Amino acid sequence: MNFSFHIFGNIGGTFAQYPKDVTASDSRRVAADASMVTLCIERDGNMMSYVFFRRFSSGCYVGLRLSLHSMQISRPTALMELLSKLVDNMLAQGYILRCNDSGAVDYGIDRFSEAAAEIESLRQYVDFQLSTYPYQFGLEALKGFPGRDEEIRMPYAASSDSEIEANTYECNRVVIDSDVPVSAADLPALVQALGDELRLSVEESREKSEEIARLQRQKKQFRVVIGLMVLLLGAGFWLYSLKGNLETTRGELSSANEKINSDSILIYNLGDSLTRTVDALYAAREQLDNARIASEKLHSVYSLPSWTSSNHSHNSVSDNRYYFYAYPGDELTFDYYVHWPAPYQ
Numbered sequence: 001m002n003f004s005f006h007i008f009g010n011i012g013g014t015f016a017q018y019p020k021d022v023t024a025s026d027s028r029r030v031a032a033d034a035s036m037v038t039l040c041i042e043r044d045g046n047m048m049s050y051v052f053f054r055r056f057s058s059g060c061y062v063g064l065r066l067s068l069h070s071m072q073i074s075r076p077t078a079l080m081e082l083l084s085k086l087v088d089n090m091l092a093q094g095y096i097l098r099c100n101d102s103g104a105v106d107y108g109i110d111r112f113s114e115a116a117a118e119i120e121s122l123r124q125y126v127d128f129q130l131s132t133y134p135y136q137f138g139l140e141a142l143k144g145f146p147g148r149d150e151e152i153r154m155p156y157a158a159s160s161d162s163e164i165e166a167n168t169y170e171c172n173r174v175v176i177d178s179d180v181p182v183s184a185a186d187l188p189a190l191v192q193a194l195g196d197e198l199r200l201s202v203e204e205s206r207e208k209s210e211e212i213a214r215l216q217r218q219k220k221q222f223r224v225v226i227g228l229m230v231l232l233l234g235a236g237f238w239l240y241s242l243k244g245n246l247e248t249t250r251g252e253l254s255s256a257n258e259k260i261n262s263d264s265i266l267i268y269n270l271g272d273s274l275t276r277t278v279d280a281l282y283a284a285r286e287q288l289d290n291a292r293i294a295s296e297k298l299h300s301v302y303s304l305p306s307w308t309s310s311n312h313s314h315n316s317v318s319d320n321r322y323y324f325y326a327y328p329g330d331e332l333t334f335d336y337y338v339h340w341p342a343p344y345q
Helices: 024-033 076-093 112-132 161-170 184-302
Strands: 003-011 014-018 037-044 047-055 061-069 071-073 097-099 105-107 139-141 148-155 171-178 319-327 330-337
Touching: 003 024, 003 112, 014 024, 014 112, 024 037, 024 047, 024 061, 037 076, 037 161, 047 071, 047 076, 061 071, 061 076, 071 076, 076 097, 076 112, 076 161, 112 184, 148 161, 161 171
Parallel strands: 148 171
Antiparallel strands: 003 014, 003 061, 037 047, 037 171, 047 061, 071 139, 097 105, 319 330
């Protein structure tokens, strides 16, 4: 939870605050005006400050300041009890606060920075309580607007949470006073009781811390599982999209194969037709060559010289067949008929 935590007191009779910042002057004013036990609620714009103050009979005092931004505590009496318990625990531990040899309450340190680790433990305890049990303290978003720049003082015994909250809307500073001091005679018994309570609180806090750590581990594991589920869903969606693309590609390949097969058949038919055409061209060329040769042969025959035969017979027509050679190796045969005229009577 986001809040600031301060501790202040009169170490060695001198006012001191840790950490020291601009709120120190406000804490000093609370210490000057407070009674024995006081809870001071201050509002500055969207900043709400809750200051618990306790003054011991020895004159030693300690204060705890809790500042929230844009948040408020609607059950301030529960917060007052929590911060009072923290002071009791400091007294029971005997490090920051202690009972001296005379039984009076005093500081066991020379400066707050010596107890930086212990003060951080106090802050973590408050953080744990507010974060784990917000409903117990009425932790909620800041409501209303800043009231008058005035102060209202209320007795703790006759103040309810609703009355305190209503006054915070009227004025910017509400002080709840309690004038019940802790006597020196009761301190040993109080310290013993607080020590026992502190040990129980520490044990409970340790168990809660272990439970929180276990829940944090489960939370991390849950995040890992969610991340894996998201990855699996993404992979599934990718595979589904890939399947659709593969189906589309498969269809396109099938169409391409069918087109290739169709074109192959067409090419084969064209090749076969071309082969037949070439064969026809070769046959026509061969016929043309044969016709040319025959034409040349006939031309040679018709160009031979004329001749006559003296062979004849009377009153008859004789058939004569002559053989000759126009070209070596080529035999030509001519059939002719000669009609002889009748002899003179």
